[in-house]
Amino acid sequence: xxxxxxxxxxxxxxxxxxxxxxxxxxxxxxxxxxxxxxxxxxxxxxxxxxxxxxxxxxxxxxxxxxxxxxxxxxxxxxxxxxxxxxxxxxxxxxxxxxxxxxxxxxxxxxxxxxxxxxxxxxxxxxxxxxxxxxxxxxxxxxxxxxxxxxxxxxxxxxxxxxxxxxxxxxxxx
Numbered sequence: 001x002x003x004x005x006x007x008x009x010x011x012x013x014x015x016x017x018x019x020x021x022x023x024x025x026x027x028x029x030x031x032x033x034x035x036x037x038x039x040x041x042x043x044x045x046x047x048x049x050x051x052x053x054x055x056x057x058x059x060x061x062x063x064x065x066x067x068x069x070x071x072x073x074x075x076x077x078x079x080x081x082x083x084x085x086x087x088x089x090x091x092x093x094x095x096x097x098x099x100x101x102x103x104x105x106x107x108x109x110x111x112x113x114x115x116x117x118x119x120x121x122x123x124x125x126x127x128x129x130x131x132x133x134x135x136x137x138x139x140x141x142x143x144x145x146x147x148x149x150x151x152x153x154x155x156x157x158x159x160x161x162x163x164x165x166x167x168x169x170x171x172x173x
Contacts (some may be wrong), residue, residue, distance in 0.1 A: 004098055007052045009042055013061040014054050018042060021081040023066075028120035028148065036043070036147035037149050040066070040078050050078065051102070055095055062086045065095040066104055069141040070112075074105045077113040096131055102153055112139050112152040125149060 007014045023041050045052050045066055055063040063086065066078040077099060082091045103111045113123050113133070133151040138144055 001057070002094060003056050003075070005056055006052045007054045007064070007160065009046055010024070010051065011054070011061075014052070014064060016026065017054075017061055017064050017081055018045065018079060021079055024081075029116045029118045032118075032147045036145050038142070041067075045079060047067045052079070053095075054100075055091060062089075063095050064101050067099055069106075073107060073109040074110045074139070075106065075111050077111065088096065092127060093131070100153075100155065102111070105169065109155050110152055111155060112150065114142055114150055116146050117147055117149050121149070128153075140163070158171070 009015055009018070011098050012018050022039050022041075025037070040047075040050065042049070047068075049069045050066050050069075052064065054061050055065075061083065063080075063082045065080040068076040068078050072170075077096075078101075080092065081093060082095075099144040100111065113128065115128070127156050131153070133153045136150050137153040138148075138150050139152065142148065142150060
């Protein structure tokens with residue numbers, strides 16, 4: 001049985017997962033300059049504007065995801081990661097649905113993300129596109145960067161807190 005638990009980065013399994021996430025991002029884009037790397041550090045994930053959840057199956061951490069507030073009605077997905085042996089089990093979809101529900105409960109009308117433009121990030125871009133995210137211009141403090149792809153999802157204001165109830169782009173099937 002899966003269970004979400006909010007985390008303050010005191011659990012060693014969460015710290016290890018975040019560290020692995022940051023290492024993998026560097027591996028996927030080894031030539032990206034420092035200004036093109038936007039993964040939050042452990043200290044940044046502890047910020048008042050960030051909420052971090054772990055997805056647990058019994059006593060095993062199988063994934064994590066963070067929601068960063070970037071405005072009164074806009075949130076950003078950060079540090080989404082699935083344990084390597086849990087890929088293709090629906091863990092990422094569960095985490096995204098949880099995050100969308102949390103964003104709706106907070107009254108957000110938009111949920112956005114930044115990911116890499118390199119080939120290794122193509123699966124992430126496809127995943128988000130399959131869930132209704134569309135490419136967009138840089139948001140918050142981001143700038144146009146050939147190493148980044150920005151994506152966003154408009155959330156339905158009349159369905160707060162219901163996972164997956166998002167306004168889909170008309171071009172999205």
